[in-house]
Amino acid sequence: MVVTGRTRNAFVGELARGFESHRLRQQFFKFVCQGVNVNTFWSKTIQSTELLDTSRQEKFNGHNRKLWFHLLQVRDNLKILEVGCGSGHFINMIKLYHPSCDVYGIDLDDEHIRFAKEKSKRLKIDVHYQVADVKHLPFDDNSFDLVFSHTLVEHLPFDDFVQEQKRVLKDGGKLIVMRVDMGKNNDKPFTYLEDEINALYAGIPSPKNARVGQYVEDPDITMQRLDQYQFKNINFNYNRIIYYMPDALGNKKEAISQIERNYQTKLAYAMFVIDRSKVGSKTRKRLLDLLKRQYEERLKLLRSNKKIFDYQSSALITISARK
Ligand SMILES: C[S@@+](CC[C@H](N)C(=O)[O-])C[C@H]1O[C@@H](n2cnc3c(N)ncnc32)[C@H](O)[C@@H]1O
Secondary structure: OOOHHHHHHHHHHHHHOOOOOOOHHHHHHHHHHHOOOOHHHHHHHOOOOOHHHHHHHOOHHHHHHHHHHHOOOOOOOOOEEEOOOOHHHHHHHHHHHHHHHHHHEOOOHHHHHHHHHHHHHHOOOEEEEEEEEOOEOOOOOOOOEEEEEEOOOHHHHHHHHHHHHHHHHEEEEEEEEEEOOOOOOOOOOOOOOHHHHHHHHHHOOOOOOOOOOOOOOOHHHHHHHHHOEEEEEHHHHHHEEEEEEEHHHOHHHHHHHHHHHHHHHHHHHHHHHHHHHHOHHHHHHHHHHHHHHHHHHHHHHHHOOOOOOOOOEEEEEEEEEOO
16 A cells, blocks of 8 residues: 555654653654655645745735734844745745854645745745654754744644753743634725626535634633743734735835736635636636736826725734743
């Protein structure tokens, strides 16, 4: 029998738990995972790497970079790890703007890590990316000043999520847990063709995946859990990240690039949905045409100086704690 993907990972995880010391567990993982297509579950079934990356470029843009760095408590000369780093956009930005930091990113998904490595090479920055499970971090005890995650905590049991992060944090080191408060958007997108586009999406069967986001819980519960793990200075922030509001930027060039990024995200999402749902070529063409027309119309408005102040945002929960 050939064991692949998640089944194989779960199996490997069970075996690894048999090792007493984390060093042995790491070596075992390294041995089993080396050069093998361990897991592309996320990139193939939830969100393609390209879609993840364009959506993160949208969110973490020049306009709100300071807010992200403030929430992540990034300072110079820190040793930083992101768990579940996906396409690596956050980690790459940290290294670009704080080159004195020593930065690491791990993710379970092979494809995400391959992409992250290539991108950091293109950006000519020195970032350490590795395929690994947050349940078995391949790092020594007490080795990081800051360990953070963005939209990971809701996907696995809290004990699995936190134990290893606590172990690799230095005493006094910071843990930052970020996630989006889903369903709390009150966006006002550019509405030209929006109804037609949404009607088309509604007709496409949505791919189901019960496992994703199944451990989401209110921030006070997460904070109580951190308290039980004896973290100190447990704190909570709630922010709205406005990632798209081109008319308010007062900078046409930047506004155009925001509109373009927004279109790329929508396009990547449409392609992902289309590919996974295997919709007919007519629907596919109709949807892509509509998105393109909507994008072109939005650019035209901007160029003719007609302001509509459309906006999109996301509700971000940030919990921080000290080991
Ligand atoms: C919603 S994505 C967020 C990615 C990234 N943090 C971001 O915001 O761009 C969740 C990520 O967690 C990763 N992931 C899920 N379970 C994991 C685990 N047990 N260990 C490490 N990564 C995991 C997935 O592969 C995926 O890349």
